[in-house]
Amino acid sequence: MQRTVLEVQDPYSQFARRLQTHLEQSGANVVTSAEGAAVLEVPLNTVRKEIQSIGDNARVREFLVRHTVQFRLLDSDGTELIPMQTFEQSRIYSFNEQDILAAEREDEFLRNDLADSLARMVVRRLGTYEN
Numbered sequence: 158m159q160r161t162v163l164e165v166q167d168p169y170s171q172f173a174r175r176l177q178t179h180l181e182q183s184g185a186n187v188v189t190s191a192e193g194a195a196v197l198e199v200p201l202n203t204v205r206k207e208i209q210s211i212g213d214n215a216r217v218r219e220f221l222v223r224h225t226v227q228f229r230l231l232d233s234d235g236t237e238l239i240p241m242q243t244f245e246q247s248r249i250y251s252f253n254e255q256d257i258l259a260a261e262r263e264d265e266f267l268r269n270d271l272a273d274s275l276a277r278m279v280v281r282r283l284g285t286y287e288n
Contacts, residue, residue: 159185160188160195162194163176165199172199176197194233195238197231198228198231199279206264207220220264221249223245225244227241228241230286244278246278
C-alpha cells in the first residue's frame, strides 16, 4: 500500500485531512492518480449531533456527537483487499445555555477528536492487512 488513492466524498472534511496525514506518517504515498495504486474508498463519513438528555426545565442538558465512517481497500486492479468496514465513535458533553460559547468550542473539539481517533483506527486496520 505504498501508493494509495484516497476517495472520500468530502476531501476537505476534518476526517479526510486527518486520514491523509496519518497515512503519510505511516509511510503511504497518497496520490491522485489511481494508476498502479491501491484505492482506499470512504463512502460514508457522517457526524451527527443528538440530544442525550433533557433537564427538569425542559431544556437540553447533554448532547451526543456520533461520528461514523465506512471504508474498504482495493488493489490497483479493483480486487477487494479489505472488505467494507464500519467504525463509529461517540462522545457526550454537557450543555449549559449560560455558557454557549464554551459549549460550541467543546462541540468543535469533540468533532475534531473523533475525526482524529477514527482516522487512526482506519490506519491501524490497514496496517493489519498482509499481502
